[in-house]
Amino acid sequence: MMFEYAVVGSGIGGSSIASYLNSKKKDVALFEKEPYLGGCSSTFRHKNFNYNTGATTLSGYEDGFVVKEMFDSIGFSPKLIQTDPTIVVIQNKKATPRYKxxxxxxxxxxxxxxxxxxxxxxxxxxxxxxxxxxxxxxxxxxxxxxxxxxxxxxxxxxxxxxxxxxxxxxxxxxxxxxxxxxxxxxxxxxxxxxxxxxxxxxxxxxxxxxxxxxxxxNVNHYVVGGFSRLFDDMTKNIKNIYRDSEILSIEKKSDSFELYTKDEIFRAKKVILNSTVYDSAKLFSDAKIKEYYKYYEKLNNNQSSFMLYLTIKSEQKFHHHYQLIQKEKFANTLSCALFVSFSDIDDLNLAPSGHYSITASIHTNVQFWQNPQTYKAQKKELKNLLLDTILNQLSIKKEEVIQSFAATPKSFNRYLNRSQLGGNAISMENFLPFLPSNDTKINGLYNVGDSVYAAQGWPGVMLGVKNLQRLLHV
Ligand SMILES: Cc1cc2nc3c(=O)[nH]c(=O)nc-3n(C[C@H](O)[C@H](O)[C@H](O)COP(=O)(O)OP(=O)(O)OC[C@H]3O[C@@H](n4cnc5c(N)ncnc54)[C@H](O)[C@@H]3O)c2cc1C
Structure with a gap:
């Protein structure tokens, strides 16, 4: 089967460009390694409860902003709740709501x-x-x-x-x-x-x-039903979505590509990779393409996230998002601040009535998690520390916790094929024209996602989707 476009990965970048191309009647196939769409911005189920994987806020869905512009061009309107304050920052027992x-x-x-x-x-x-x-x-x-x-x-x-x-x-x-x-x-x-x-x-x-x-x-939103639902809704008109389908290798042919899964071969004239530029070289045997991606591996700053997922049953009313700041960095992290997101109390798709699904994250470095001898103990220690911090600072009782578990950069690598998270930080050294772009030197091969132009998060990745739309002349 020959597709016009094969999109590898269903993160914000992959799902959005695939939906856009589909809305323009292009013949497109979307491949996702996992059963859920959305990548770092998805929702997953663990022992009967649902959790947002990483992203919990949607910024840029307002007139004049790129997320709304792209959704409108796809003909998609997501189910959202506007959040105001967007976050409540808590430091030394002082709460500062970030009102619009x-x-x-x-x-x-x-x-x-x-x-x-x-x-x-x-x-x-x-x-x-x-x-x-x-x-x-x-x-x-x-x-x-x-x-x-x-x-x-x-x-x-x-x-x-x-x-x-x-x-x-x-x-x-x-x-x-x-x-x-x-x-x-x-x-x-x-x-x-x-x-x-x-x-x-x-x-x-x-x-x-x-x-x-x-x-x-700016206007910020909570996504009703969890992020995966947004992706399911956005991509619902795409006929060829292959879930649980990891692309293991890609062969460049003279005017097309062959994409290999465990048990099938697909062909496409153009390939759009939503895997990070740091993780893409291994997909190819072609020396020129390998070299192209290897060149960008130097931009990998190994920054990542440690996650704590929680389900609680509580009568308390919570805001959607908190940032909890303490004086010292948490051990095995890069930060003294923990970002904690709660499901909306009426969002019964994400948590049962009276329950909250909580996704908490803190910056860490991939290299902190590479010693197999200490990995388990480190993970347990940080998980407990973050859990205590959340319970103490937000006055949640221990007995209200129904389930809690953690994830490290290693977990992200296992599920999403990436351990660096947050894409390319736009630093003083790492700015245009040094960023990888959405097109490449290789005919028919494109990139989209937070490790290429423009940046991470919904607005950053969507600027890249818009850029790609322009480069593809569609
Ligand atoms: C903890 C955390 C919290 C965040 N919070 C926010 C937030 O609140 N708001 C916000 O806007 N942003 C947030 N971000 C950033 C945002 O989530 C990411 O920048 C964005 O989701 C990345 O999108 P992407 O297009 O790069 O794709 P990715 O999320 O990287 O998804 C790529 C997809 O490709 C799939 N894939 C990879 N290789 C293959 C292959 N070979 N075959 C098939 N499939 C493959 C993966 O499984 C994955 O699903 C957060 C990120 C993290 C980690």
Whole structure:
């Protein structure tokens, strides 16, 4: 069977581009190793309860933003609940809800982290955030020198508007702006930057930091029914979806590709890989393609996530998302902040009545989890530590916990073929034109997902989907 497009992987990138191509009447097949669609943004079932795998928030579903633009072009409207506050940040027993409304947020901030420059700083964050999303028309390809020059030119208006924030490290900018702030406030800012930018403030420019701090001023959503349901709904018109179908190798032929699963061979004129650029070389025997992907392995920063999944039965009312910040880094992690997401109390698809499904995550490094002698003990220790932190800080009783278990970068590798998570952090060193793009030097071979342009998360990956749509001329 010959398809026009074979999309390998059903993460945000793979499912969205496959749905888009399908909506344009292209002959497309979508292959997913797992039974669930969505990758890091999926939902899975464990011992009778459902959990969101990684992602729990949907940002960018509003007019003028890329997620809504792409969903609209597919003809898809997801079932969502707007979240406001987007998150509640808890540090030293102080709760700071990140309200969308500027004045409402500033009021709480001034009580919890008073500073004479607060209004000026957050007004700047708000302005950069709203100005940034008005910029359209930029695209990215680094296929050859000409396409690199054209793409850089397309970024000129954006670069000119934000030059002074692009050329300076976020840490320096924040320090200079406030003329020094206390450790606690800095940690509050740093923790929120890390969850969006996937890099500490000292490694990124101030524009990236401002967008990370400002995303709660945008519309954010909770996905009803769990993320996998969104993917099932988005892809429902695609005839050829192969679940439980890992592509084990891909052979380049003169004008097409052969894709091998355990027991079948598929053929396609074009292949779009949603596997990360760090994990794709092994799929090919062709030396030129192997070399292409090997080149990008140097961008792999080994950053990843440690996960705690919980089901609780509780009468308490919870917000959808919390960030719990403590003074010191948790052992075997890269962070002092834990991100905790609760299912909506009325979301009976995700948790039974009176129950909450909880997905908690913290940044870690893949290399912390490679010693088979210590792996089990480390996992148990961190799991218990995170569990205690959640129970203590959110006043949940031990007896309300119905089920709890953890996952490490090794688990992600086993299920999703990737242990690096969060894609390419956009750091001062790792920016255009060094990022891998959605097209490649190899005819008919494309990439989509958070390890290629533009970045991680729904808005980042969707910018890449839009870019790919343009590069494919569909
Ligand atoms: C803990 C955590 C929390 C996060 N929270 C948020 C959040 O709240 N909001 C947000 O916007 N983003 C969040 N993110 C980021 C976001 O989830 C990811 O950036 C995004 O989901 C990545 O999408 P992707 O297109 O790169 O595909 P991936 O999620 O990487 O999916 C790729 C898919 O390809 C499949 N695959 C790989 N190789 C093969 C093969 N050979 N054959 C067949 N199938 C294959 C995998 O099984 C997987 O399903 C979070 C990430 C993590 C890890």
């Amino acid at each position: 409304d500027f004045e409402k947020f500033l009021n709480v901030l001034e009580t919890n982290y008073p500073h004479p420059k607060n209004r000026e700083f957050w007004a700047l964050i708000h302005k950069i955030n709203s100005d940034f999303y008005k910029h359209n028309g930029h695209y990215y390809s680094n296929k050859n020198l000409f396409s690199k020059i054209c793409s850089l030119a397309s970024f000129t208006p954006l670069g000119l508007s934000f030059f002074k924030y692009l050329a300076v490290s976020a840490s320096h900018f924040i320090d200079d702006f406030f003329g020094g702030i206390d450790e606690e406030y800095l940690q509050f800012l740093e923790s929120q930057i890390l969850i969006v930018a996937q890099a500490p403030a000292k490694e990124i420019n101030f524009l990236t930091a401002a967008l990370s701090l400002g995303y709660t001023f």
